[in-house]
């Protein structure tokens with residue numbers, strides 16, 4: 369059990385690097401979400417990640433490094449598209465899937481012949497990676513630092529409250545403040561004939577297409593590629609990223625009337641509301657059984673607040689969450705994807721998704 373986070377400092381980062389060398393777990397801030405890190409080239413260390421998360425072993429992990437040179441050592445080939453994207457967007461919220469080098473353990477890739485790599489754009493993550501590269505492999509495997517099925521953490525407190533019971537006192541959660549982006553990295557598969565986005569995220573499709581000078585398809589599980597041809601992307605489970613509360617994704621126009629109806633139908637339930645700022649709620653917002661958190665109407669600011677808001681409302685014990693559906697535009701792709709998955713979950717109190 370680990371019950372507190374350690375503020376990131378030169379000294380604590382150095383200590384975190386030596387913990388990684390010893391095979392321990394270190395949760396670290398990145399610009400997207402907090403990651404649960406371990407030495408990515410050590411099988412026992414990687415196994416501890418799966419254990420602490422409660423994640424099935426065949427769900428692959430992303431490897432984090434400090435430089436493009438190190439990223440290349442983890443891959444069997446480095447196509448021109450990788451070069452372009454890495455130069456344009458690293459360090460940053462982008463993960464590249466490439467054919468893996470033999471040095472990458474099966475435990476990391478779930479036995480697949482590809483590997484996900486990324487250079488995170490956060491000063492604490494980069495400082496830790498550099499230290500760890502002097503003392504050890506310099507490769508940190510890190511999934512989002514939540515229990516399988518839960519909402520990703522964007523603050524150290526979310527990591528402690530979610531994963532603390534599954535960590536040891538000798539592990540560490542480095543506190544680097546709130547994550548700026550707030551949703552996970554965009555995953556781009558470069559291992560096939562054409563680049564494909566497997567998970568929309570912090571880097572927009574528009575930016576990727578501009579850098580590649582071509583259009584890029586999104587092929588999550590809802591996409592047009594059959595499930596059997598897709599690599600196992602645990603983030604593509606429909607019920608991923610789900611809070612405990614049952615999520616209703618609702619068009620803003622009918623939001624107030626649906627909430628009013630629900631309050632009448634379910635007199636004992638506590639409802640969390642996430643309307644857009646300025647959205648009309650009529651008189652339903654006066655009800656003491658409601659907790660309202662107004663969400664930004666800008667996609668980037670919305671992403672920044674999304675998981676923190678869901679984690680807060682979950683902790684306040686709301687039974688159901690009503691979320692206003694964002695516009696169906698490219699700018700909202702990552703947020704819409706996460707909201708759809710959150711709404712796809714079953715509310716039986718058990719963990720769902722990853």
Ligand code: TXA
Pocket residue numbers: 398400401402403404427428429430463465477480482483484486488510511512513551552553554555566599600601602603604
């Ligand atoms: O922003 C992020 O990507 C965060 C931070 C910590 O870097 N990490 C993160 O990791 O979201 P995780 O494990 O929660 O999600 C990574 C996703 C999973 O859905 C996994 O299946 C997929 O990346 N993935 C990893 N390696 C892959 C591979 N070789 N092929 C296809 N998908 C892969």
Ligand code: MG
Pocket residue numbers: 511512520603722
């Ligand atoms: Mg995750």
